[in-house]
Amino acid sequence: MEVSSDLEVDVNGQEIFCVNKKILASFSIKLSNLFENPGENTKKNMKVIFQDFPGGPAGFELIARFCYNNGIIEITHSNVVILNQVAKFMEMQKKVLGRPNLISQTEKFLEGIDCWTWSELLLALKHGQGLSFGANPVSSIQRLVDEVIERLALPCLATPSSVSSKSSSFRSSCDSKSTRSTKTSNFQRFWWFEELSELKMDVIDMLVKEMVKEKFDHPIISKFLFYYQRVRVFRASKVTRAKVIQKVITLLSLLDKRSISIKGLFDTLRIASSLKLRKSSKVQLELLIGSQLDQAALDDLLLPSPHGKSYTKYNVNLVLSFLKNFLLEGSINYKPCSYRLKKVARLVDLYASEIAPDARLKPSKFAALAMVIPDSARDSYDKIYQAIEIYLEVHPKLVEEQKMKICSVLNYEKLSPQVLNQLSRNTSFPMIAIVKALIHQNPKLKRAKSIKDACNFKGFSSFRNEAKEFKHREEVVIIKKLSTNEKLRAHLQEMGWSDVELEKICGKFQNQKAAHVMSTPQVCCISNVKHLPRLCS
Incomplete structure (x- = not known):
């Protein structure tokens, strides 16, 4: 009918x-x-x-x-x-x-979910995941997710056949929450990565949050998320890729940062570079990378600039962001002179040498990079000196003030004698830097505490009386009369004279130094660097 x-x-x-x-x-x-x-x-x-x-x-x-x-x-x-x-x-x-x-x-x-096989459990989950979750997950989906988590937490987990179903007796021995934190330590093979990678993002979100709640090993969770990301973004549209990346970043932020692979984070960054992510996701990713920066390699930091050929070759701003995040976390979690910070300092010095030959790199950016690391993190300043040497050679038109700003990062106490000798003869550097190098080459001037001590040195005895004659601004008078005396000029810098005052006394010395350099064979600064920057190759 x-x-x-x-x-x-x-x-x-x-x-x-x-x-x-x-x-x-x-x-x-x-x-x-x-x-x-x-x-x-x-x-x-x-x-x-x-x-x-x-x-x-x-x-x-x-x-x-x-x-x-x-x-x-x-x-x-x-x-x-x-x-x-x-x-x-x-x-x-x-x-x-x-x-x-x-x-x-x-x-x-x-x-009867306890008696379902692993395949039946996943089948139900895959067919039910199309439901609209809204603010509260569908109760039946939540029940399936809980069952998946419980089976993945079994200490004997090795293959799908081992989680086909659970007898009541076996379940009772594995179901206490007190043992769940140690269950995942027995994971040897991660066959379930592929099994769960077919699920949609909403279900993955539920699964991962439940794993975190049940104290699964965070390194395992992070490995799964990177695997899921790799599978889901393959041949996907840009919109889908962006959604997957954003979800992965959000879930990674729930984990202990030290458990996350820095390689996986940089892979995520490279995928995300061509996508339109939410600003919050970008900030989260930068925080994650910054917290792990001591695990990064130089190649990781050589990220291309997003702006094209008219800008710098490498994305220096992004690296500066990583560094600031690393230092911000470090100010809370570890001492400034820690081993992690020293590793980052060495990485920054290598990175500075790599980007120094870029003709478009502004002196303010280069100076910011060189100065972001605290002095306590560098045992030696030889590497950053080499980076500065390259930068000044490639940027000969910098004014003296810009050069002084860049060179202000140098700690002359932590420069080797060989580097001090190079610096004292390097006309690419500002006169102030050269004078300071001369001071640290001369142990007697370095130990002098006053003009009187300086005048007691051999060659300065004829100026003792002149130093005594002036009660006010006596150093200024001595400078005017002895402006051609290299050692006294260097000593005055050591005594704390300002850059402006030293510039007044360095005029004649500049000409003399230039004449000296003209008669001395010069070696290209870049050849002195053990690690040749890629921009120079």
Whole structure:
């Protein structure tokens, strides 16, 4: 007998179904209450619009079959989650011909989850993951997620066959929360990475958060997230890739930062460089990398500039951001002279040598990079000197003030004698730096505490009386009279004379020094650097 179709059902704006309202209302309290309105019943045909129907058109089709088949439907692992959620949505608590309602049937099926095989469990999860989660996860999905976590936490976990199902006796020995924190230490093979990588991001979010809650090993979780990211972004659209990357970054931020692979973080950064991520995700990623910067290699930092050929070759701003994040965390978690900080200092010095030959690199950026590391982190300043040497050679048009700013990072006490000797003869450096190098080459001047001590040195005895004659600003008078005396000029710098005052006394010395350099064979500064920058090769 033909059944009339007097009800149109618009499911999420995706598809319209023509059904018999009496048949559906006999199973659904929601529809039954809707049709009880006398005014509405006078209409021959009606239309119902659902905006958030669970499972979409496929979910409605399942429930329609259930109703048209007089409350009979085969419940399987692939449809139980959707049937359960749709039954709750449509309020299908009615009993027909003495049979249990659909909610009861699906709940009873889900109660047997302990006896499901691993494949059946994943099948139910994959088919149910299309449901709209909203603020609160679907209860049946949460039940499946909990079961997956419980099985992954089994100490004997090795292959899918070992988690096919659980007997009650075995489960009772493995189900206490007190032992879950140690269960994952027995993981040897991660076959489940591939199994779970087929799940959508919402389910992965639930799984990872549950892993963190149950104290799974964070290195294992981070490895899984990087694996999931690699699988999901392959051949995906830019929009999908951006969503995956953002979700992975958010979940990684829940973990102990020291448990996250720095290589995985830089791989994530490279993928993200071509995508439009939320600003918050970018900041989170920079924080994660910054916290692990002592594990990075030079190649990791050589990130291309995002602005094209008219800008610097490398993304110096991003590296500076990493450094600031590292130092910010360090100010809280470890001492400034720690081993981690010293490793980063060596890395920065190598990076500075690599970017120094870039003609477009502004002196302010180079100076910021050189100065960001605290003095206590460098045992030697030889490497950063070499980087400065390259930069000044490649940028000959810098004014003296810019050179002085860059060279202010140098600690002459931590320069080797060989480097001090090079610096004292290097005309690319500002005169102040050369004078300071001369001071530290001369042990006597370095130990002098006053002009009187300086005048006691051999060659200065003739100036003793002049030093005594002046009560006010006596150093200024001595400077004017002895401006051509190299040792005294160097000593005055050691005594704390300002750069401006020293510049006044270095004029004649500059000409003399230039003449000396002209007569001395010079070696290209870059050849003195053991590590040749790639921009120079």
